[in-house]
Amino acid sequence: MRHRTSDLDRVVVVGGGRAAVAAVEELERLGFTGAVTVLAGESRPPYHRPACSKGLLTGQRPADVQLSTSSSARWLTGRVAAELDAKRQIVYAQTGEMYVYDALVVATGARPVIPDGWPVGEPGLHSLHSIDDALSLAADLRKAQRVAVVGAGLTGCEAAYVVRSLARECIMIDSNPQVMTRAVGSVTGGLIADTMRHEGVRMRLGRRVKNLSRCRRGWRLDLDDGSHVDADVVIATLGERPDTDWFTARHADTSDGLLCDESLRVQGVDQVVAAGAVARWPNAWYGDKPGRVDQWIAAMELGQAAARTLLSGSRAAPAVGVLPRYWSDLFGLRIQVCGRIDQTEEVAVTELRPGRRDIARGGVLAAHRRGGVTSGVVAVNAPRQFTTLARAMREAGPARPLVSLPAVIPNQRRLSLVG
Incomplete structure (x- = not known):
């Protein structure tokens, strides 16, 4: 036509x-x-x-x-x-x-959201949104020794992974007690934070940056508990x-x-x-x-x-429905998400390989539910199980009950039920 x-x-x-x-x-x-x-x-x-x-x-x-x-x-x-x-x-x-x-x-x-007064663009202080941002940051990372990442969302955690892969010291600061809270939920975010600590990322979670200022070596970040962090490079990943x-x-x-x-x-x-x-x-x-x-x-x-x-012009057009899907690879973790992650919902978290010290690396599946309906699934190192559940969500359609976790994880062990 x-x-x-x-x-x-x-x-x-x-x-x-x-x-x-x-x-x-x-x-x-x-x-x-x-x-x-x-x-x-x-x-x-x-x-x-x-x-x-x-x-x-x-x-x-x-x-x-x-x-x-x-x-x-x-x-x-x-x-x-x-x-x-x-x-x-x-x-x-x-x-x-x-x-x-x-x-x-x-x-x-x-x-990108930038706090008032932060002179992003000055040497060593970066946001991470565009190609130009990334190229400028990459140049500074080559000569940096200590990097502070302010904001522990998905972008911040990916940046921290790059920093550690370059053998640079990395300090992550976020007001939440875990990482990737919005992207994967608080329970899964806590398990991912444990893995990041094991990989050498120094965590200052539950803390806010009160002041940012120049110092002799780079930048000084004053935190709300009276402590401070010194860094050669600061990456602001505080959302959009x-x-x-x-x-x-x-x-x-x-x-x-x-x-x-x-x-x-x-x-x-x-x-x-x-x-x-x-x-x-x-x-x-x-x-x-x-x-x-x-x-x-x-x-x-x-x-x-x-x-x-x-x-369609003035004619009626179909209602638009989108099922969110996204993924990331960092610190040996394959993180996959399908659906909506809501902190107010009940979360059933399942461990795939019980007994491992690094729970996230051993495999975790978290189902976010409301009213008996699964609205979102987060998988860490569980690609096969994630594929099964994500396909079931898409085939069931909106607001339909989803196949239960035991049906796709025969040897699973329930970690927690939060809600």
């Missing part, structure tokens, strides 16, 4: 990440023949952002992580959206250029915030990303859809209040869904 109508000839996509690429590809696949213009804020072509905390820190070339882009769309790099005139349907870039649209796809993703400052539409809700309906149409604004980490919508997979999903695979699926909704 060819898609070109008199009222949908010019599509503007704001953002140059995975969601933007997926939206453009889906428009092309569905036969849209109008003009597509992509405003990508970074000066580089689109790339695999997860590589910033992985391969790029250890020598992988930027060209090796680039995403292929559509030949039919007009890709404009270095164009940061500065303002939106939703009434006249115009996006203004920081360059002063203006782009008129019939339909708009917002895929601006998120920006949806990039919506430019979205000035009067009636839009930008309190946590862009509030959308179940089909990713931005509420309060005509002819605008959102995709990726910037979209907040009632995920049909869970059927509850609006929320965001900011993983790489989800960005692709949301970009595709946003393009389909856009081409």
